[in-house]
Amino acid sequence: MDFSYSEEELEVLDLVRQVADEQLAPNLAAIDESGEFSRGNFKLLGELGILGALFPEEYGGTDLGFLTYAMCVEEVSRGDFNTGLTMSVHSMSASTILKFGTKSQKEKYLPGAIAGTNLLAFALSEPDYGSDSASIKCHAKKVSGGYLLNGEKAWITNALDADQFVLWATIDPQLGKTGITSFIIEKGTKGLGIGPNEHKMGGGGTTTSSLILTDCFLPNENRLGEEGKGLRTALNSLSGGRIGIAANATGVSQRAINEAAAYSKKRIQFDVPICEFQGIQWKLADMDTKCEAGRLLYRKAAYMKQFAGNDINKDPIKEASQAKCYATDVGLEICSEAVQIFGGYGYSREYPVERLMRYIKVTQIFEGSNEIQRNLIARELLKS
Numbered sequence: 339m340d341f342s343y344s345e346e347e348l349e350v351l352d353l354v355r356q357v358a359d360e361q362l363a364p365n366l367a368a369i370d371e372s373g374e375f376s377r378g379n380f381k382l383l384g385e386l387g388i389l390g391a392l393f394p395e396e397y398g399g400t401d402l403g404f405l406t407y408a409m410c411v412e413e414v415s416r417g418d419f420n421t422g423l424t425m426s427v428h429s430m431s432a433s434t435i436l437k438f439g440t441k442s443q444k445e446k447y448l449p450g451a452i453a454g455t456n457l458l459a460f461a462l463s464e465p466d467y468g469s470d471s472a473s474i475k476c477h478a479k480k481v482s483g484g485y486l487l488n489g490e491k492a493w494i495t496n497a498l499d500a501d502q503f504v505l506w507a508t509i510d511p512q513l514g515k516t517g518i519t520s521f522i523i524e525k526g527t528k529g530l531g532i533g534p535n536e537h538k539m540g541g542g543g544t545t546t547s548s549l550i551l552t553d554c555f556l557p558n559e560n561r562l563g564e565e566g567k568g569l570r571t572a573l574n575s576l577s578g579g580r581i582g583i584a585a586n587a588t589g590v591s592q593r594a595i596n597e598a599a600a601y602s603k604k605r606i607q608f609d610v611p612i613c614e615f616q617g618i619q620w621k622l623a624d625m626d627t628k629c630e631a632g633r634l635l636y637r638k639a640a641y642m643k644q645f646a647g648n649d650i651n652k653d654p655i656k657e658a659s660q661a662k663c664y665a666t667d668v669g670l671e672i673c674s675e676a677v678q679i680f681g682g683y684g685y686s687r688e689y690p691v692e693r694l695m696r697y698i699k700v701t702q703i704f705e706g707s708n709e710i711q712r713n714l715i716a717r718e719l720l721k722s
């Protein structure tokens with residue numbers, strides 16, 4: 339693996355770091371408390387070209403590749419985990435169109451997705467099928483000229499704010515995995531209802547809602563990829579998404595370490611700053627080592643994803659799962675230790691670290707829970 343970066347990549351990363359520090363981080367508390375999605379932050383990423391990293395220049399992208407993209411997600415997430423999550427889910431959805439869409443679908447949806455004027459969401463989970471996504475029941479019945487969709491999708495990130503959804507349904511529930519097909523569905527399509535915002539433990543700056551499809555007609559041109567090949571599409575997109583979540587969790591972990599280290603230099607107990615106690619130093623040392631290990635895992639997976647390109651047989655499934663599972667598990671430990679270093683103040687909403695701890699919990703759950711990641715790692719390991 340070659341982790342050396344070109345001048346252009348270094349410039350982009352510097353820009354993202356500056357944006358994270360100066361424009362995202364100062365507003366995080368207000369955004370999280372408001373519970374509202376920040377369209378402004380999303381548009382800012384588009385205006386600065388940060389949303390284009392995974393996309394070719396013909397659609398307005400910068401084609402910087404998966405490794406630089408994932409590093410940008412880390413930096414954005416260090417500033418604001420909500421915007422980092424949005425960037426990751428949106429890019430995963432738009433990449434699904436890039437990889438599996440027709441030319442006219444790419445021309446229609448990608449320029450806006452890259453410019454930050456179109457927000458995309460990823461709709462796979464259902465109320466009764468989360469981990470078992472191969473059993474989804476949302477029905478896309480074939481009718482003249484297209485499909486009639488009926489069913490429900492659950493837990494969709496940014497559903498209330500999204501302009502388009504990449505959505506999975508089955509053309510026949512009896513077909514099992516071989517019936518699953520993906521579609522692009524626009525906000526405002528007749529028969530598409532959006533449920534209320536879920537009241538969540540953390541991540542108030544993204545909305546999370548259900549989609550209710552009632553006799554919702556989609557013409558053939560809204561089908562994404564081949565009929566019955568949707569599970570492959572979803573799994574390929576999710577491996578990229580998991581690398582994004584690992585980077586998202588690493589950014590949050592790094593923020594927790596920075597906050598805790600700075601606090602430990604200021605907080606005086608027994609007449610000395612608490613950073614002089616070996617008990618605090620060892621906590622910081624372990625937090626930093628774990629964060630760095632998660633960072634290296636996601637960068638390795640991103641590097642492999644970049645070289646897999648469009649060859650889905652080379653998809654780094656095991657490495658993406660290892661990165662997601664490890665970076666998010668240590669992320670919760672790191673954020674919990676950051677709260678501990680702040681003592682009672684860490685438990686207060688006046689200080690930043692409880693927010694990071696509330697948020698990071700969900701990274702162990704979504705885009706495939708960490709139990710499912712361990713199943714995938716073991717499956718790939720035993721195969722070889």
Ligand SMILES: Cc1cc2nc3c(=O)[nH]c(=O)nc-3n(C[C@H](O)[C@H](O)[C@H](O)COP(=O)(O)OP(=O)(O)OC[C@H]3O[C@@H](n4cnc5c(N)ncnc54)[C@H](O)[C@@H]3O)c2cc1C
Nearest residue numbers: 460461462463467468469493494495703704705706707709
């Ligand atoms: C805030 C938030 C945002 C989300 N955003 C999206 C989104 O944008 N799009 C989308 O499609 N989905 C989204 N999800 C859904 C998320 O992907 C699912 O919650 C997740 O896949 C787990 O599914 P579940 O909640 O149905 O849990 P279940 O599948 O019911 O699992 C319950 C428990 O059983 C464990 N378990 C299940 N099967 C196994 C097994 N075989 N071996 C061992 N343990 C197992 C799980 O790990 C978990 O601990 C989001 C969820 C949340 C909370």
